[in-house]
Amino acid sequence: MVTKLQLREKWKRRTSSVNRVKHRSRRARRRLRCQLLLWMWRKSMEKYHVGFRRRKSWFWIAHGWKRGRNRSRSETTALLLNRVPKNGSSLPSNLGKTPLKLVDPSEPFLPAKSDMKTHAICASSKKRLKSNDLSRRDADSQSKISSYLCLKKHVHEYLEGFYRRYGSFVPFQEKDALDFLQMMSEHQNKVRKNLIMALISSCLQGVSQTPACPFRVVFKKHVLTLEDLSTLAEENWLNDQVMNMYGELIMDSAKQKVHFHNSFFYQQLMAKGFEGVKRWTKQVDLFSHKLLLVPVHLEVHWCLVAVDLVQKTVSLYDSQDLAPREVSTNILKYLIAEAKQKQLKVFENGWKLSLAKKVPLQMNENDCGVFVLEYARCLAFKKPLRFTQKEIPLIRKRIYKELCDSKIQD
Numbered sequence: 308m309v310t311k312l313q314l315r316e317k318w319k320r321r322t323s324s325v326n327r328v329k330h331r332s333r334r335a336r337r338r339l340r341c342q343l344l345l346w347m348w349r350k351s352m353e354k355y356h357v358g359f360r361r362r363k364s365w366f367w368i369a370h371g372w373k374r375g376r377n378r379s380r381s382e383t384t385a386l387l388l389n390r391v392p393k394n395g396s397s398l399p400s401n402l403g404k405t406p407l408k409l410v411d412p413s414e415p416f417l418p419a420k421s422d423m424k425t426h427a428i429c430a431s432s433k434k435r436l437k438s439n440d441l442s443r444r445d446a447d448s449q450s451k452i453s454s455y456l457c458l459k460k461h462v463h464e465y466l467e468g469f470y471r472r473y474g475s476f477v478p479f480q481e482k483d484a485l486d487f488l489q490m491m492s493e494h495q496n497k498v499r500k501n502l503i504m505a506l507i508s509s510c511l512q513g514v515s516q517t518p519a520c521p522f523r524v525v526f527k528k529h530v531l532t533l534e535d536l537s538t539l540a541e542e543n544w545l546n547d548q549v550m551n552m553y554g555e556l557i558m559d560s561a562k563q564k565v566h567f568h569n570s571f572f573y574q575q576l577m578a579k580g581f582e583g584v585k586r587w588t589k590q591v592d593l594f595s596h597k598l599l600l601v602p603v604h605l606e607v608h609w610c611l612v613a614v615d616l617v618q619k620t621v622s623l624y625d626s627q628d629l630a631p632r633e634v635s636t637n638i639l640k641y642l643i644a645e646a647k648q649k650q651l652k653v654f655e656n657g658w659k660l661s662l663a664k665k666v667p668l669q670m671n672e673n674d675c676g677v678f679v680l681e682y683a684r685c686l687a688f689k690k691p692l693r694f695t696q697k698e699i700p701l702i703r704k705r706i707y708k709e710l711c712d713s714k715i716q717d
Contacts, residue, residue: 462503462507473707479511529551554570610679612624619659625662
């Protein structure tokens with residue numbers, strides 16, 4: 308049987324690896340070991356001057372003590388610890404067989420020649436690597452900055468050209484930005500869409516704040532100012548100048564197959580009768596066309612009367628279904644009077660009146676003029692009436708561009 312006293316003596320022998328400091332407490336011996344480790348670590352730092360380096364002896368000493376609670380110390384550890392003085396006041400200047408020279412902190416540290424050579428080689432290689440890395444980073448950063456500035460210049464030039472062409476950014480849409488992105492991708496293989504969109508949004512504000520020169524659009528006898536074109540922005544009401552010039556573009560694109568009456572025609576007809584408007588077609592052979600379009604303005608509402616001169620039908624297109632049927636009747640009376648004056652008995656009878664059904668309807672009270680222009684465009688080019696209220700903002704922008712370009716888009 309092993310008594311508690313024997314176990315205690317055995318534990319003291321295992322923990323006290325220094326024979327001359329057995330009289331000290333466990334905490335004092337542990338403090339002494341830590342001081343020795345710190346002193347050896349400082350010596351290794353002073354020797355290499357490059358930081359912490361794990362040599363075999365230092366690695367074994369450090370890790371041997373970590374495992375020393377369960378197994379006996381190594382011979383090198385015991386030899387080093389046995390040479391610690393009994394009082395533990397200061398650390399020895401010599402450890403083991405080879406004496407270690409203490410370096411005065413006031414004197415400059417001078418390593419050995421071999422260490423100096425290796426240190427110089429390592430330092431030069433590190434400097435080369437750092438210089439190469441810095442040069443590469445500088446070249447990459449400069450190339451990125453130059454490409455960004457070049458891209459910003461192209462975006463600014465594109466927006467300035469757009470501003471000079473259309474007088475404002477009312478007709479600007481995402482499609483224009485995508486077209487510009489496609490144009491840039493032909494010159495540059497890698498173009499970031501998000502970067503271009505951010506540049507466009509930032510440049511839009513700067514270009515729009517610059518004062519613009521007086522902007523005018525002239526097509527034949529029609530003249531549009533920036534105030535006239537601004538009626539196509541947001542939910543503004545269209546004026547007669549926009550309505551008449553767009554009708555002129557429709558007639559020019561339809562190649563004499565469509566005739567678009569002036570927006571003041573119906574008002575003049577109601578005010579002065581046939582005698583007040585008979586000179587309006589003095590130089591126009593009205594019945595030689597296939598389609599006659601008459602925009603009608605009823606105080607606060609626009610509607611369209613479409614006359615098929617081949618089928619002899621008069622149809623009323625109303626986006627709110629508010630216009631009275633008398634509008635189409637009045638246009639029919641005018642046609643009969645026009646046929647009698649020009650002695651065309653074929654067009655004096657056989658006419659039919661109809662109300663166009665299943666047409667796109669507006670959901671507000673501001674877009675009736677845009678609906679009339681889109682009705683006229685679809686009927687002139689024989690396209691189905693399939694647009695909706697959601698597409699009206701894009702239709703406004705397209706009409707704005709068509710007016711400025713003096714050409715109907717396909």
